[in-house]
Amino acid sequence: MKRRRWPLYSLLAFGYAFLYVPVLLLVVYSFNASRLVTVWGGFSTHWYGELLNNTQILDAAWLSIRIATVNATLATVLGTLAAMALVRGGRFRGRGGFELLLTAPLVMPEVIVGLSLLLLFVAMQHGIGWPDGRGFTTITIAHITFSMAYATVVIRARLAQMDRSLEEAAMDLGARPLVVYLRITLPLIAPALLSAWLLAFTLSLDDLVIASFVAGPASTTLPMVVYSSVRLGVSPQINALASLILLFVSLAVIIAGLALARKRD
Amino acid sequence: MASHDANDQSSLAAWQDPTAKPYVRIAGVSRHFGEVHALNDVSLDIYQGEFFSLLGGSGCGKSTLLRLLAGLDTPTKGRIWIDGVDVTDIPAYRRPVNMMFQSYALFPHMSVEANVEFGLRQEKMPKAERGERVSEMLDLLHIGDLRKRRPDQLSGGQRQRVALARSLAKHPKLLLLDEPLGALDKKLRTHTQFELVKLQERIGITFVTVTHDQEEAMTMSSRIAVMDAGQIIQVDTPGAIYEYPNSRMVASFIGSVNLFEGKVFGREDNDILIAGDDYLVMRLRCLQPLSLGTPVTVAVRPEKMRLCPECQGPGDNRVTGRVEDIAYLGNVSIFHVRVSPSQVVTMTLANMQPRTEQMLTWDQEVTMTWSPVCGVVLTE
Amino acid sequence: MTQTAAGEGEVGFPAPIHGDRRLRRWLGSRWQPGRWVNIGLPYFWLLLFFFLPFVIVFQISLAEPQIAQPPYTALTEWVDEAVLQVRLNLGNYALVVEDELYRAAFLNSLWVGLVSTLGCLLIGYPMAYAIATAPERWRVPLLMMIILPFWTSFLIRVYAWIGILKGNGLLNNFLLALGLIDEPLTILHTQTAVYIGVVYSYLPFMVLPLYANLSRLDMTLLEAAADLGCRPWRAFLRVTLPLSLPGILAGSLLVFIPVVGEFVIPDLLGGPDSLMVGRMLWTEFFSNKDWPLASALALVLLALLVVPFVALQRWQSRLEEER
Numbered sequence: 001m002k003r004r005r006w007p008l009y010s011l012l013a014f015g016y017a018f019l020y021v022p023v024l025l026l027v028v029y030s031f032n033a034s035r036l037v038t039v040w041g042g043f044s045t046h047w048y049g050e051l052l053n054n055t056q057i058l059d060a061a062w063l064s065i066r067i068a069t070v071n072a073t074l075a076t077v078l079g080t081l082a083a084m085a086l087v088r089g090g091r092f093r094g095r096g097g098f099e100l101l102l103t104a105p106l107v108m109p110e111v112i113v114g115l116s117l118l119l120l121f122v123a124m125q126h127g128i129g130w131p132d133g134r135g136f137t138t139i140t141i142a143h144i145t146f147s148m149a150y151a152t153v154v155i156r157a158r159l160a161q162m163d164r165s166l167e168e169a170a171m172d173l174g175a176r177p178l179v180v181y182l183r184i185t186l187p188l189i190a191p192a193l194l195s196a197w198l199l200a201f202t203l204s205l206d207d208l209v210i211a212s213f214v215a216g217p218a219s220t221t222l223p224m225v226v227y228s229s230v231r232l233g234v235s236p237q238i239n240a241l242a243s244l245i246l247l248f249v250s251l252a253v254i255i256a257g258l259a260l261a262r263k264r265d
Numbered sequence: 266m267a268s269h270d271a272n273d274q275s276s277l278a279a280w281q282d283p284t285a286k287p288y289v290r291i292a293g294v295s296r297h298f299g300e301v302h303a304l305n306d307v308s309l310d311i312y313q314g315e316f317f318s319l320l321g322g323s324g325c326g327k328s329t330l331l332r333l334l335a336g337l338d339t340p341t342k343g344r345i346w347i348d349g350v351d352v353t354d355i356p357a358y359r360r361p362v363n364m365m366f367q368s369y370a371l372f373p374h375m376s377v378e379a380n381v382e383f384g385l386r387q388e389k390m391p392k393a394e395r396g397e398r399v400s401e402m403l404d405l406l407h408i409g410d411l412r413k414r415r416p417d418q419l420s421g422g423q424r425q426r427v428a429l430a431r432s433l434a435k436h437p438k439l440l441l442l443d444e445p446l447g448a449l450d451k452k453l454r455t456h457t458q459f460e461l462v463k464l465q466e467r468i469g470i471t472f473v474t475v476t477h478d479q480e481e482a483m484t485m486s487s488r489i490a491v492m493d494a495g496q497i498i499q500v501d502t503p504g505a506i507y508e509y510p511n512s513r514m515v516a517s518f519i520g521s522v523n524l525f526e527g528k529v530f531g532r533e534d535n536d537i538l539i540a541g542d543d544y545l546v547m548r549l550r551c552l553q554p555l556s557l558g559t560p561v562t563v564a565v566r567p568e569k570m571r572l573c574p575e576c577q578g579p580g581d582n583r584v585t586g587r588v589e590d591i592a593y594l595g596n597v598s599i600f601h602v603r604v605s606p607s608q609v610v611t612m613t614l615a616n617m618q619p620r621t622e623q624m625l626t627w628d629q630e631v632t633m634t635w636s637p638v639c640g641v642v643l644t645e
Numbered sequence: 646m647t648q649t650a651a652g653e654g655e656v657g658f659p660a661p662i663h664g665d666r667r668l669r670r671w672l673g674s675r676w677q678p679g680r681w682v683n684i685g686l687p688y689f690w691l692l693l694f695f696f697l698p699f700v701i702v703f704q705i706s707l708a709e710p711q712i713a714q715p716p717y718t719a720l721t722e723w724v725d726e727a728v729l730q731v732r733l734n735l736g737n738y739a740l741v742v743e744d745e746l747y748r749a750a751f752l753n754s755l756w757v758g759l760v761s762t763l764g765c766l767l768i769g770y771p772m773a774y775a776i777a778t779a780p781e782r783w784r785v786p787l788l789m790m791i792i793l794p795f796w797t798s799f800l801i802r803v804y805a806w807i808g809i810l811k812g813n814g815l816l817n818n819f820l821l822a823l824g825l826i827d828e829p830l831t832i833l834h835t836q837t838a839v840y841i842g843v844v845y846s847y848l849p850f851m852v853l854p855l856y857a858n859l860s861r862l863d864m865t866l867l868e869a870a871a872d873l874g875c876r877p878w879r880a881f882l883r884v885t886l887p888l889s890l891p892g893i894l895a896g897s898l899l900v901f902i903p904v905v906g907e908f909v910i911p912d913l914l915g916g917p918d919s920l921m922v923g924r925m926l927w928t929e930f931f932s933n934k935d936w937p938l939a940s941a942l943a944l945v946l947l948a949l950l951v952v953p954f955v956a957l958q959r960w961q962s963r964l965e966e967e968r
Contacts, residue, residue: 008778011771012787018768019794019848022805025815029808039813082687089684098684101691103958107899109906109950111923112943115930116698119940122715123701145694148687177679199796206798209908213930223800230800230913234808242801249797257789337868357871358880370869374887383883384873435873 027246030239047240057225057241064205064222067136071143072201078144079151079196080189086152087159105149114213117142121214134216142214143204150203151196158192159185191260198256202249278502279312280488286349288313288471289334289439294343296329303329305495306343316465316472318482321492322518327475330492331441334473336360348438358387363437367444369428371416377403377427378412384435402430405464422453433468442474446481458484479519483507491515507566512645516564523570523610525563529555536580536637539563543605547582551642562643567599569639570612572625573632582640585632586610588625602631699947706940707733717936737941747942750920751949757836757921758905761843762897765851768844769896773855774885777862788856795849803842803913810838810914834916842910847903851896858892859885891960898957902950922946 030048034041051057082102089095105113121131121138131137166188170180186193208223215221229235279285287310296304304326311317319327332338333345336357344353352360363384371380381402385395403409406426416424425448432440445461446454462485465472476482482489483503490500491514499511510516513524527541537555539547547563555561573583586604593616600612612633614625625631708717709732724730741747776787794802809815810833817829832838862885870880908923915921922942930939 005775005778008771008775011768012775015768015772015848016790018845019791022809022845023794023797023802025809026801026805078687078690081683085680085684085687089680092684094688098688098691099962100958101688101695103961104954105695107902107950107954107957109903109908109923109946111906111908111926112947113695115926115939115943116702117694119701119705119936120694120698126715141694145690148690152687181679202796202798206800208800209927223798226800226804227909230804230807234804234811238801238804239808242798242804245801246797250793253793253796335868335872337871357868358874358876360872362872364869364872366865366869368863368865370863370865372866372869372884383870383875387874387879431873 023246026239027243030236030243032236032239035236047236048244051237051240051244054237056220057222057237060220060222060225063136063219067140067143067221068201068204070140071147071204072197074140075144075147075151075200076155076193076197078148079155079200080186080193082148082152083155083159084185086156102149102152105146106153108146110207110209111213113146114142114210117145117210118213134214135219138214138216139211139219139221142210143200143207146210147200147203151200154196154199155189155192158189162188194256194260198252205245278487279315280310285312287311287346288315288348289473290346291330291334292344292346294330294333294340294345296326296333296338297341302495304333304340307495307497308343309490309497309500311471311473313471314469315487316462316485317474318486318489319473319475319492320477320479320482320489320518322477325492326495327477327492328443329495331364331443331473331475334439335362335364335441337364361435361438362441363432363435363439364441364443365428365432365445367447369416369424369448371424371427371431373416375415376412377408377414377416377419380416380427381431381434384431388435398434402434405433405468406430421448421450422457425449425457429464433470437470440470440472442472444476445474446476446478454481461485483519491518493518509641510564511643513562513564513643516641516643521567521611523565523567525565525608527561527563529557529559529561531557537642539642542608545584547640548580548637549582549640549642550638553642553644555642555644559644563640564643565635565640567611567613568597569635570610570633571635572612572614573634581634581636583632583634584610585630588627588629588631591625591627600625600631602633699944702940702943705937706737706944707735708937709734709736710935710937715936716934734937737938738945740938741941741945746920747925750922750925751945753920754905754907754922754946755949757839757843757907757911757919758901761840761847761904762851762901764840764844765848765900766893766897769848769851769855770893773852773859773892776852777856777859784860791849791852791856799846800909802846803910806838806842806845806914807833810841833914836915836919838914838916839911839919839921842914843904843907846910847900850899854895854899855889855892858889858895862888891963895957895960898953898960902953902957905950906946 029040031043031045032039032041033044033046082098085092086095086099086102117138118134121134124130125132131141162185167180167184170184171177175183206223207221208227211221212224212227215224226238226241229238289309289311291307291309291311294304294307295302307326307330319330321327329338333340334347336352336355336359340353344351346352347360347362352362372383375383378399381399382395385398390398399412400409403412406429408423408426408430411419411423411427416427419427425445429445442461446457449457458481461472474482474485486503488500488502489506491498491506493514499506499515501509506515507519510519510522516522516524525539525541525545525547527539527545527547529537530540531538532555533548535550535552536548537551539549539561541547541563549563584604586602588600589603589609590601592599592601595616597613597615600614602610602612604610610633704720705717708720710716711718718732718734720731720733722730722732772791776784776791779787807814811817812829812831812833814833816832817826820826821829832841866884866888867880870884871877875883906923907921908927911919911921911924912927915924926939926942926946929935929942
C-alpha cells in the first residue's frame with residue numbers, strides 16, 4: 001500500500017528543527033563579536049579567549065570533571081551489579097523494593113532528591129561525624145545514587161538480550177562463576193558498559209539542582225557557575241562555554257558510536 | 266481432490282468450457298521492486314467456486330500475486346479484474362476480497378467476537394445483523410465458546426479458525442489464504458486440509474491459496490498454478506500436474522521423478538522411440554509431432570517402475586542396474602538402483618509381503634520396466 | 646546436589662535427562678556468595694542514600710525551624726531526665742495544604758505537567774510514528790538524532806531559549822523583520838515560555854518509549870484492517886492507537902512526573918506568575934532557610950506523584966514479563 005508520507009515527514013522535520021535550532025543558534029552566537037548576544041556584530045573568537053582566562057569557570061569545570069569521572073565509574077560498577085541481580089538473580093526477598101528503588105531516581109523530581117540527600121548528610125555528620133563537611137564526596141555520592149539507576153537501565157537491556165546459554169556453556173565447560181562473569185558476561189556487555197559510563201558522566205556534568213543542595217561553600221560545580229551567571233542575563237561567555245561542552249559531548253558520543261559500530265562489524 | 270471429482274460430474278469443468286467467463290482475470294501483471302522482478306508478465310484466469318492454489322518455492326512470487334489480488338500492493342504493469350470489475354486501482358479497503366494472513370494478524374487488543382465483527386463494522390452493518398453474522402461464523406467454524414477470549418488465550422488451531430471466521434464474515438467474493446496451514450503442526454494440518462475443502466464446498470466462495478507444500482496443494486485444490494522465478498510454469502488440475510508435467514521444473518517440484526535424457530530417432534503409431542545414453546532405447550506415448558534428432562527428457566515416476574518379470578507388456582521399456590540403497594518406509598520401500606556411472610534410478614515398490622520375505626537386497630542386479638504410457642516426454 | 650556440592654571434587658556432572666534443570670540448580674547454588682554481594686551492594690547503597698533520606702525528610706517535616714545548626718528542632722526531648730517528650734509539629738503540613746499560595750503552586754505544577762505532557766505527545770507521537778515506519782536503514786540515525794540532545798547539557802539547552810524568547814531576542818527580531826508583528830511579544834518570563842522549555846527538554850523522553858512500542862507493531866495488522874474494509878485513518882484509530890497506549894502511558898509518565906517537580910525551567914524561563922512547587926521548595930530552603938517546611942513540601946509533592954509512579958512501575962514490570 002502506498003501512502004503519501006510527506007505530511008508525516010514534514011512533522012518529523014519540524015520536530016528535529018525544534019530540537020536542534022536553539023542549540024545551533026547558541027553556537028552561532030558564541031562567535032558574535034557584539035556583547036549583545038542577540039545582535040550580530042561580526043565573527044569573533046573573543047569570548048573563547050575570555051572564557052579560557054576565567055579561573056572561576058575553569059576551576060568549576062575541573063571539579064565537575066573529577067566528580068563526573070568518579071561518579072561514572074562507580075555508577076557503572078553498581079549499575080552492572082544491579083542489572084545482574086535483576087536479570088540473572090531470579091527471585092529474591094525484597095526484589096520488588098529493589099526494582100522500585102532503581103526506577104524512582106529516574107523520574108523523581110531533583111529538588112526532592114537533593115533536599116533529602118542533604119538532610120541525610122547533615123544527620124549523618126551530626127550522628128557519626130561522617131561525611132565531614134560537604135563538597136566533592138557528598139556531590140559524588142549524590143550523583144552516583146541517581147546515575148546508577150540510568151546505568152542499570154542501559155546494562156539491563158543489554159543483559160536481557162544476551163543469550164543465557166553462552167554463560168551456561170562456559171559453566172558446562174568447567175568455568176567457575178567468577179571466571180564466567182569476567183571472561184564471558186562482561187566482554188559481551190562491554191558496549192553497554194561504555195554507554196552507561198558515558199551517560200553517567202554527562203548526567204553528572206549536567207546536574208545543577210542536586211549538586212546545589214549537597215555542595216559545600218567551597219565546592220562550586222560548573223553548572224552552578226553557569227546558573228548563577230545565567231540568572232543575571234545572557235552572556236556571550238556562557239555561549240562559548242556551551243558550544244565547547246556541546247562539541248566535546250558530540251565528539252565523545254560520535255566516537256563511541258563509531259567504535260561500537262566498528263566492533264559490531 | 267474432492268472438489269475436483271465434483272467438478273468432473275458435470276460435463277465440463279469451468280476451465281475446460283471455452284464459453285465460461287473467468288471470475289478473476291489477471292492479465293499481463295508484473296511487479297518490480299527496484300531491480301527485483303517479483304512477478305513477470307503473469308496472466309491467469311480463475312473461475313467461480315474454484316479452490317485454486319498458487320504453488321512454488323520461497324521467492325517465486327506467489328505471495329506477491331496474492332497481495333496484488335488483495336489490493337495490499339499495486340502491480341507495476343497489467344490489470345486485474347474480479348467479477349467483471351477492474352480492481353487494479355481499488356485500494357484494499359474497498360475490494361470485495363478478504364484475506365487470511367499467514368500470521369493470522371488477529372488484533373491482540375480485541376476479543377474473538379470483536380475481531381470477527383471488525384470487517385462488518387467497517388461496512389456499517391446494523392448492530393443486530395452484525396451479531397447474527399458473527400454467531401453464524403463462529404458456529405460455522407465451531408468456535409462459539411471462544412467468543413469472549415483474546416487472541417493470546419487461544420491455541421494455534423483456534424487462532425486459525427478465528428482468522429478464517431474473520432475473513433469469511435463479510436462474505437467476500439474471493440477468499441485469499443496465505444499459507445493457511447503453515448503455522449499448524451503436522452497432524453492438525455492433515456485434518457484441517459479436509460475441513461477447509463468441505464467448508465469451501467459448503468459456502469461456495471472462491472478460494473485462492475498460497476502454499477509451498479505440494480501435498481497440501483494436491484489434496485485441496487481444484488487447480489494448481491506452479492510458479493517459479495516470478496512466472497507461472499503450469500496451470501492444471503492436481504492429477505494432470507502430477508501425471509503430465511510440462512517441464513522438468515514442474516516434474517521434479519511435485520513428487521520425485523526419474524529423468525532420462527535422449528534423442529528422438531523414430532515413430533511407431535502413437536509412440537516415439539528415443540535413444541538414451543548407454544544404448545538405452547525407450548518407447549513412449551507421444552501425440553505431439555517431434556522431428557528426428559530432437560533432444561528430449563523422459564520423466565518417469567518411481568512408483569510407475571516395476572521389477573522385470575512382473576507384468577511385462579509388449580513394448581515395455583527396460584533398464585538394468587545394481588541396487589545401491591534401500592529405504593524401508595513401511596507401506597512402501599524405495600530402491601536406489603545405479604544404472605550407469607552417472608545415473609541412479611529411484612523405484613518405489615509396495616510392500617505386499619512382510620519385509621523379511623523380500624527378495625531384493627543390496628548389490629543385487631535388477632531389471633526394471635515401465636510401460637510406454639507411464640512416462641512423459643519433455644521437450645524443453 | 647544443592648548445598649553439599651560446595652566442595653570442588655564432589656561436583657558431578659548432572660544427569661542428562663534432567664540436565665537443564667539440574668544445571669540451573671547447580672548454577673544457582675554455586676552463585677550464592679557472589680550473589681549475595683551482587684544483590685546486596687547496590688541494594689544497600691540505594692537503601693542508605695535513597696530510601697533512608699526520605700525517612701529523615703519525614704522526620705524533619707514534623708520539626709520546627711530554629712536559628713541554629715542544624716536549623717530545626719529535635720523531635721524528642723528529655724524532660725526531668727526520666728520522661729521522653731515527643732513533639733510532633735503538624736503545622737507545616739497544615740500550612741502547605743491550607744495556604745492559598747502553596748495550594749496554587751501545587752495546582753499550577755500539576756497543570757504545567759499536564760499541558761507539557763500533551764504538548765510532548767502532540768509533537769512526539771508523529772515523530773515516533775514516522776521513525777518507526779521509516780525505511781529500515783534510516784531508523785537508527787533518526788533515533789540517534791532524538792537521543793543526542795539528551796546527551797548535551799540540560800541547563801544549556803534551557804539557556805538557549807532565553808536568547809530566543811526575550812524581548813529583543815531572536816524570535817522577536819525575526820518576526821519584526823518579517824513584519825508579522827509590530828512590537829515585540831512578551832514570551833520570556835511567562836507561563837508560555839515554561840511550556841516551550843519543558844516540551845523542548847522532555848521531548849526525547851516521550852519519543853523513545855513511543856518508538857519502542859510502535860516499532861514492535863505488527864504491520865500485517867494494519868494490512869488486515871485494510872483488507873477488512875478499514876480506511877487508513879480509521880485503521881490508525883482502531884488498531885495503531887489502541888495498541889500504542891502502553892507507549893503513550895509510559896512516555897507521558899516519564900514526562901509528567903519530573904516536570905511537576907521541575908525547578909530549572911520555571912526559574913529561568915518562567916515569570917512571577919509561574920508558581921511551581923520545585924521553585925517554592927528551593928526558595929523555602931535556600932532563601933527562607935525553613936528546612937521543615939521545605940521537607941513538608943517535598944513529601945506532599947511525593948504523595949501527589951505516588952499514583953503516576955506506581956502506574957509507571959506496573960508498566961515496566963509488564964514490559965519485563967513480555968521479554
